[in-house]
Amino acid sequence: MKLLPLIVIAVFTVSLGDAMLTRGMKQVAEIMSTFDPSQATGITAFLMNIVASIKPDWAIYGAWPVNVVTNLSFLLGLSLQITFFLLFLTLLSRADLSYVLPVTSFSYILTAILAMVVLKEEISMRRWFGIVLICFGVLLVARGESRTDKKDIVEGSS
């Protein structure tokens, strides 16, 4: 398959994945804020005991995994991240790290837009400016020569 379509799909996948992981983790944090350790049962209690045996103060963190892996937003985000990871491996096998990495990082902008629209995050002008600067930096980095020929970028690797 051509390189560019793969990269575009990868960017969308990782951005939406980040947004969904964030939504999931924020939901779990909300649940955990009212969690009563004495009510823990089953796997949750088991994991809390393991963590407590390492450091008693940290027992509460043992209650996180069950809540995380049963959260739908988290599972969707994880699936998208795994999809991205497989796309990334494929891209790395046919282009240089120094070419693939800059282009996929356009996801920072898409992630910020999704964070604002879907997660209702407030993003200050200064933060947008920082994100745009990063975008320009990334463009310059992407323009740099690497062993992946320009021809490959347009036509896909041979």
Added chain:
Amino acid sequence: MGDVTKPFETALLIAIIILGGSCGDILLSLGMKQVGEVDTLNIRVLLGVARRVLTNLFVISGIACMAIAFFSLLAVLSWAPVSLVSPATALSYVVNTVGAKYYLKEEIDRGRLIGTLLVCLGVAFLVI
């Protein structure tokens, strides 16, 4: 990081995400170059490739680094805004540029150097 409740923990975890991700990228790149290009959809060939990928020491180490980075990402996302965390991980460009130059022996031209510095400046605007 005005809107972040735990700035020290946030910065620490972002640093772990960057270092883990960069080490993972470099190790995976080395591993996948050893395995070679994946250009088939033949299931039997793909299974063979998958076996070679998953038994490659560079790939295994790379995945371990990525796992550490991923768990750190999950932790920090439970309290920090993704619009801060995600762009802040762009600092990995600095680490990756250094890694690409000294370990993968790739050429770094002036444009790429300036781009890397712009990324640093952009991240500074994210956090002040």
